[in-house]
Amino acid sequence: MRDLLHVLYPQNCLICKHEFNQSRLAICPICISELSYTNFETYPEATNLDKLFWGRVHLSGTYALLRFKQQNSTQRVLHELKYNNNAEIGLHFGKELGTVLKQIPAFSDMDALIPVPLHPKKEFIRGYNQAEVICKGIAETSQVSLRKDLLKRTSFTESQTRKSRTSRWDNMQNRFMLRTRKEQDLQHLVVVDDVVTTGSTLESCVRILQNQFPQAKISIAVLAVAE
Numbered sequence: 001m002r003d004l005l006h007v008l009y010p011q012n013c014l015i016c017k018h019e020f021n022q023s024r025l026a027i028c029p030i031c032i033s034e035l036s037y038t039n040f041e042t043y044p045e046a047t048n049l050d051k052l053f054w055g056r057v058h059l060s061g062t063y064a065l066l067r068f069k070q071q072n073s074t075q076r077v078l079h080e081l082k083y084n085n086n087a088e089i090g091l092h093f094g095k096e097l098g099t100v101l102k103q104i105p106a107f108s109d110m111d112a113l114i115p116v117p118l119h120p121k122k123e124f125i126r127g128y129n130q131a132e133v134i135c136k137g138i139a140e141t142s143q144v145s146l147r148k149d150l151l152k153r154t155s156f157t158e159s160q161t162r163k164s165r166t167s168r169w170d171n172m173q174n175r176f177m178l179r180t181r182k183e184q185d186l187q188h189l190v191v192v193d194d195v196v197t198t199g200s201t202l203e204s205c206v207r208i209l210q211n212q213f214p215q216a217k218i219s220i221a222v223l224a225v226a227e
Contacts, residue, residue, distance in 0.1 A: 013026075013027050013028035013031055014026050014027050014080070014086065014088060014089045014092060015027055015028070015031040015073065015076055015077060015080065015089070016028060016030070016031050016076075026088075026092050027092070031073055031076075034072070034073040035066060035073045035074065035077075036066060036067040036069070036072055036073070036074055037065065037066060037067070038064050038065065038066060038067055038225065040062075040063055040064060041063070041100055041103060041104050047062065047064075048225070048227070049062045049063070049064050049196065049222075049225050050062050052196070052198075052199045052225075053199055053202075053203065053220075056199070056203055057203055057206045057207060057210065057218075058210075058218075059206065059218060059219055059220060060106055060188065060217035060218060060219045061104065061106030061107050061219035061220075062219065062220050062221075063097075063100070063101060063104060063107065063219075063220075063221045063222070064196065064221075064222045064223070064224055064225035065093060065096060065097045065100065065222075065223055065224065066093075066223060066224040066225075067224065067225060067227055068195055068224040068225060068226045068227065069226075069227055074224050077089060077093065077223075077224070078194060078195055078223070078224060081130050081133070081194060081223075082126070082130055082194065085126075085127055087127075087128050087130075087133045090130050090133035090134050090137065090194070090223075091133055091134075091136060091137040091140075092137065093134065093137065093223055094133065094134040094135065094136060094137015094138045094139075094140070094223075095137040095138070095140055095141045096137075097134065097137065097138050097221060097223065098137060098138035098139065098140065098141035098142040098144075099141045099142075101138065101142055101190075101221060102141070102142050106219065107188075107190065107219060107221070109187065109188050109217075110142070110144050110188045110189075110190045110219065111144060111145065111186060111187055111188050111189075112144065112145055112147045112150075112186050112188070112189045112190065113135045113138055113139055113144050113145065113146050113147060113190050113192055114135075114147050114148070114150055114151060114189055114190065114191050114192065114205070114209070115129055115131035115132040115134070115135045115146070115148055115191075115192050115193070116131045116151075116191060116192065116193040116201055116202065116205055117129065117131075117148070117151050117152050117153040117176065118130075118131075118153060119153045119155065120153075129148075130194045131192050131193045131194055132146070132148055134192055134193075134194060134223055135148075135192045138192065138221070144190070147186075147189075149179050150178060150179055150189075150209070151176055151177070151178065151179065151205060151208065151209070152176065152177060152178075152179050153175055153176055154175060154176065154177050155175055175204060176204055176205055176208055177208065178208060178212055184213075186213060186216050187216055187217065188216060188217040188218075188219065189209055189213065189216055189217070189218045189219070190218075190219045190220065190221050191205050191206060191209070191218065191219070191220045191221075192220070192221050192222065193220070193222050193223075194222065194223045194224065195222060195223060195224045195225070195226060196220070196222045196224075196225050196226065197226040202220050202222075206218055206220070
């Protein structure tokens with residue numbers, strides 16, 4: 001029956017798009033074997049993602065699911081998510097991310113997932129906000145509320161890809177603002193993005209939230225961290 005269903009409804013890997021006969025998997029075994037997971041949840045000491053924000057902003061927790069390097073499978077995942085209109089891959093890895101976060105003590109009391117916002121023009125061009133898609137996957141497995149109503153992007157910025165760390169930070173200044181200034185009973189906010197390189201975008205978002213919610217804990221969770 002499974003073979004018959006595969007003939008009628010062939011399944012393609014979310015990453016390489018090749019057809020494979022594994023109805024319970026969204027990604028083929030080859031692509032799964034090539035993914036580089038951080039396994040940060042097993043680290044007894046600070047990770048490179050923790051250290052990235054030392055001396056910049058105070059965070060209750062940080063986590064990245066995958067390691068990003070040029071030409072590795074994580075790069076293909078991010079490319080599919082950002083440029084090939086493959087929102088399903090963001091949802092898939094968001095669910096994985098949510099499953100892991102539930103097992104990490106630092107994230108056990110999170111009560112709001114905040115996607116890094118895109119400018120409306122860029123979101124219209126792309127068709128969705130990839131950070132929001134990842135949040136939806138996390139919310140599905142962690143039962144934590146998605147709060148896209150808290151932050152908004154105020155201006156359209158050019159790509160950060162070829163910028164230095166200093167240029168990225170300058171480029172992110174005054175690019176975000178709060179959608180609402182009403183007091184809200186939020187205790188642990190988790191800012192979510194697809195990939196972190198220099199951390200400038202996330203730092204900017206965290207600073208704004210810390211000003212509005214000085215008593216709340218703030219953490220970050222990302223699909224991938226660059227190495």
